[in-house]
Amino acid sequence: xxxxxxxxxxxxxxxxxxxxxxxxxxxxxxxxxxxxxxxxxxxxxxxxxxxxxxxxxxxxxxxxxxxxxxxxxxxxxxxxxxxxxxxxxxxxxxxxxxxxxxxxxxxxxxxxxxxxxxxxxxxxxxxxxxxxxxxxxxxxxxxxxxxxxxxxxxxxxxxxxxxxxxxxxxxxxxxxxxxxxxxxxxxxxxxxxxxxxxxxxxxxxxxxxxxxxxxxxxxxxxxxxxxxxxxxxxxxxxxxxxxxxx
Ligand SMILES: [Zn+2]
Numbered sequence: 001x002x003x004x005x006x007x008x009x010x011x012x013x014x015x016x017x018x019x020x021x022x023x024x025x026x027x028x029x030x031x032x033x034x035x036x037x038x039x040x041x042x043x044x045x046x047x048x049x050x051x052x053x054x055x056x057x058x059x060x061x062x063x064x065x066x067x068x069x070x071x072x073x074x075x076x077x078x079x080x081x082x083x084x085x086x087x088x089x090x091x092x093x094x095x096x097x098x099x100x101x102x103x104x105x106x107x108x109x110x111x112x113x114x115x116x117x118x119x120x121x122x123x124x125x126x127x128x129x130x131x132x133x134x135x136x137x138x139x140x141x142x143x144x145x146x147x148x149x150x151x152x153x154x155x156x157x158x159x160x161x162x163x164x165x166x167x168x169x170x171x172x173x174x175x176x177x178x179x180x181x182x183x184x185x186x187x188x189x190x191x192x193x194x195x196x197x198x199x200x201x202x203x204x205x206x207x208x209x210x211x212x213x214x215x216x217x218x219x220x221x222x223x224x225x226x227x228x229x230x231x232x233x234x235x236x237x238x239x240x241x242x243x244x245x246x
Pocket of ligand 1: 199201202224225226228
């Protein structure tokens with residue numbers, strides 16, 4: 001004899017086991033996600049640092065050429081200075097030389113400060129790279145752990161899900177809806193009456209109601225205290241019940 005109460009009991013039994021299996025993963029999946037996020041952030045830092053370094057290198061390469069050119073111009077002007085015919089020309093060249101030297105000195109200073117920047121950025125890049133590699137290794141280890149667990153569970157989860165599907169297909173839709181609605185608040189959506197109490201909240205159930213529930217197994221009764229579905233106290237809830245119903 002199978003009633004809606006039987007199906008609810010079987011469904012609750014299956015869901016409890018499925019919940020236990022998920023519980024075995026603990027915070028591993030969340031941890032993996034967290035590390036994955038961190039990995040992406042670190043990659044962004046690596047790319048940003050690398051592009052700053054590229055810019056500095058480009059600047060330094062161009063500056064080196066400019067410094068040589070400035071030096072050459074200065075030498076040319078110095079040679080010209082020996083051939084001037086008057087003081088006015090001499091002074092004009094002197095000013096030009098002075099301005100070239102100033103430019104040379106400014107550029108040299110900028111190169112030095114960029115050099116320090118480059119050194120610091122290289123150190124940072126190295127740190128980010130190490131962090132990235134560490135995270136990568138940690139994620140791989142976590143995945144192995146998760147996959148191993150999933151592998152162990154695979155067969156059982158498949159069986160349970162199949163059983164659940166069959167049980168659900170035999171249930172009245174409003175019972176199933178109610179069960180799933182309550183499950184949003186309580187993992188144990190349907191609970192058995194034991195020792196005259198709801199085993200969800202341990203509130204006493206009046207004896208007249210206990211009898212009523214026992215005699216009307218195709219009706220839905222909720223605990224007046226916690227709102228969980230009540231399962232009659234005379235049902236044997238175990239694997240055999242599930243097998244009988246399938
Ligand atoms: Zn209750």
